[in-house]
Amino acid sequence: MSLKTLTRDWEPMSYGFLDASAKRELRRKMLKAVAVPGCQMPYASREVPMARGWGTGGLQVSLTLINPKTCVKVIDQGADDSVNAASIRSFLAKVSGAPTTLDTLKADLIQSRHRIPEEVLREDQVLVLQVPNPEPLRSVQPNMSIARQMHADADYGRMWLQLYEQIVRSGRIMQGASYPSMVNGRHVMTPSPIPRWDVPKLNMAKHLTILSAGREKRIFAVPPFTRVEPLVFDDVPYKVEDHANLTCYRSGVRGLFMNEIPQEDGSSTHEVSDSEYGVKVIRRADGDDTVLGKTWYENGEMSS
């Protein structure tokens, strides 16, 4: 018997890039995050061959969950072909051998920046959201260790005050994306910079959502069938972006979240933000046998 028969040959890179100890830590921290929904779990957050702030947190989760049979979809701003989504997708495929897809319905694992796809996700799908700033309290408390104590005490008074002040000053809550939301009635989390349109999709969802901030080294989760409630006052209802009556100039899709495209004449036109959904609608109109999934929003209204 020689050493060679007992060990594997040297390889320049582990399967899925991260080494076993990094993956083990991530698995443990993901389990913790699932166990305490919305609570930020610190993790080592290894360097990966991409710059911090470019999806390294989401990437570490995807690299840990991936296997050669996982079908992966990567989007940025709703688009599969956005340059950084293309880069992440090709890296995931290269280091894992996993197949990739653009179709939400065919994906097992969806890594996304700033959007949740428009088609309803299933129990067997995992959504990984890239998070730039995991701390919903940052705007009222930039110091991480004080903010951590505030979460422990469920001390969200300043957060509520900030929202109230916005109503007083501007007549409405001015928060755009990253709308602070209460998870399972205990922890306030940032849903990552998804538009307000997407936050209700997390509430009592069938799928698991893992949110990971690589640069800030925090991971948190929304397990399936967990309450996610945007922070709102009883008499001021939550308001999503006013996109219900917009129509996509390419696909004719109506009542979904849109990208605004400024025109030279000073007006705007719109295209559907979930790019592959738009493509599927066009294909179907052309007579292709394309399957469109049920969407969370129907006729511009969130269907429960």
Add this chain to the structure above:
Amino acid sequence: MAYVATRGGERAIEQAERLFRAEMGTITPERINEIKAAMPYLVDRVMGEASLYDEDIAALALAQTGGELYEAVLVLRAWRTTQPRLSVAEPIDQDALFTHRRLSAAFKDIPGGQLLGPTLDYSHRLLATQVLTGEAFDPVPVDPAATPAPAHQPSVSAWQAANDLVDLPDDDTTRPDDIPDITREPLLFPSKRAHTLQSLARGETGGVLALGYAAMRGYGQAHPTVNELRLAEAEIVVTHPKGTKFSAGRVKVSQAEVLSKKGEKLELGFAATLGWNEVKVIAAATLDLNSAGAPKGAATEEEFFLYHTEGVESSGFCIHFKLPHYVTFQSSLDAMRDAKARSAQQKETAQ
């Protein structure tokens, strides 16, 4: 090509990378050797910030990134993090360092002597422009000293401690494998001492200098006196699986100890890093000196300076703003337009 093309993203990023690499041309082993020989201080700087001591790999990273330092450090860190930790080396005592340069601003002379070593400190910073017109610049050879300085020097603070001027920290008896490792654990506050020193050691030189300088100018309470600055080589002693201790080689290290008076005693700030980088260790030691009791949010507070001098994180986040943000922007526009419409409506009703 559009920023977000319908189906062009993959081709676009591939060609953009080719365009960058085309400028650097072929990378040969000769180029790596030339970088190592011609720019040891640059190699040292990226080795320190990457917390990876390997001159060949550091020079390769510099060659591959065309000297884009943040990229060079990132590529080294990403490589480093996948490597197994085979062994933790023995602690290194100051007295055991092979010291090339060592000075103290606190005393005119110190036991062991002031040792200038290699430095540009007293050089006149003039460009050797003759090189550009075809005349090589040949440095004048060094005249060896009649009696060479001893390779090993005692620590200045040991003398101060013996004279009851300073309280040295207790010996850290943590087992080598139990030393907290910032590359494998998150940084939490109040920070573990090992995490603080490790973070400063791999801090980005410019960032450490900016915040250290802020402290020196007066945004910190303590004015630093350089008690001891050392550029040295350290023997890396590791234990063979059979139990034998052996030297795995030497690495270049820098360390700075700064102090200020606090009541009847002196207070110490300390920093060390891989490679020779004097500016970084003096600035880092100044931050360390000022951190005790610093108010939350001050530049000298540990949480503030450790987060903001982490070069891979700060540079990555800075350049991420180039990524499309049109969804979040759209979301903000929606809130703005609605608020504007409301206030217009209110004015109308009032009239």
